[in-house]
Amino acid sequence: MQCVAPSSSIGYKSTIGTTSYNVFHLPARLNQLNIQCAAAPATANGFASGGIGKSRADWQSSCAILASKVESQQQNTDNSTGADQITVVNGHNSLDLVPIKKLPKPLTIADLSPAPSHGSTLRVAYQGVPGAYSEAAAGKAYPNCDAIPCDQFEVAFQAVELWIADRAVLPVENSLGGSIHRNYDLLLRHRLHIVGEVQLPVHHCLLALPGVRKEFINRVISHPQALAQCELTLTKLGLTVTREAVDDTAGAAEFVAANDLRDTAAIASARAAELYGLNILADGIQDDSSNVTRFVMLAREPIIPRTDIPFKTSIVFAHEQGTSVLFKVLSAFAFRNISLTKIESRPHRNRPIRVVGDENVGTAKHFEYLFYVDFEASMADVRAQNALAEVQEYTSFLRVLGSYPMDMTPWSPSSSSSQ
Ligand SMILES: O=C(O)C(=O)C[C@]1(C(=O)O)C=C[C@@H](O)C=C1
Structure with missing residues (x-):
């Protein structure tokens, strides 16, 4: 399998509150298509039949991740099963490498805990784009992790199942909006194990393009949970306008910015405002100041x-x-x-x-x-x-x-x- 590492696979360091973590840049979010490609490397040779533009770059990115994983696994295997090389002086003033048989080492707790198999940095899949609350939850649970954006929760699960990620972050309930039912169904449909939880205070902002005033807004877009968490405050702000649901809060901010929408506001984090160049029209617009979302962390092993x-x-x-x-x-x-x-x-x-x-x-x-x-x-x-x-x-x-x-x-x- 030959894979080309994507030229844009450069991470950046991000700091939220007291936690910092690496944001892992993929050419695009992981989506169902590149998950499938990664799962079936045989399609690499026959790519001409289906490969177009962005999908190809995405596919290469997934393959690159997969290839580095296979490579590091091989290294691990080589290290653990092969004979050790030690250097001895053989009495003739020369150095020889003499193989000795490796004795089994006692298992430690660290061997039994699910650790990153590819190196030092834990890769954590989340649904959304950078600036989403799920990304912040990943950073809270695993400071310094590589956060991998995925376009659906299903894809985040599959990323872990296919060893593209080590963990997935899944919001399961919110103190105002209640349970996120679909995610409970996903827990059952997949075979991943809950290995941790994080409760994240969620502080929503109303975001719009620079120069746009509240009076110009005739549509508010966000994740359905975020819209539900701000319902009363939006009305109090006089924003009895169309409310539209999108996949994630930061995605809503990105959408407003990318499409230069001067009549639309997004509900998202202050960090999303910063990332996508939007202004904060109103801060802390959740209906209750103690708005908290509970996330669970999922892994292949318990x-x-x-x-x-x-x-x-x-x-x-x-x-x-x-x-x-x-x-x-x-x-x-x-x-x-x-x-x-x-x-x-x-x-x-x-x-x-x-x-x-x-x-x-x-x-x-x-x-x-x-x-x-x-x-x-x-x-x-x-x-x-x-x-x-x-x-x-x-x-x-x-x-x-x-x-x-x-x-x-x-x-x-x-x-x-x-x-
Ligand atoms: O859209 C996001 O930013 C998410 O991380 C998802 C999500 C959710 O599913 O509840 C997470 C936290 C907030 O409650 C709002 C949205």
């Missing part, structure tokens, strides 16, 4: 649960008899004094309806659900193990999505890392 620091565990389950017996399942935690921090239900797509028939009364059709529960205990904690053993008895389906350290950073919504 981490080893610990009991010496606060841990949280996320599970998903379905019950044969549906919602009616949910209290029984949850009592497994209550009896062991394990606190639940979150419960969410989603349609059980494989079996959406449970029919309960009674000749005399008729046929009841109950909707079936999957339940997502987060609880405050590590899987290394015997209480959690016993609780799950009991839950398993009741449930028709149970999966542990991950056991991971809780975000215990001090609560200070005003000193937002996403500004």
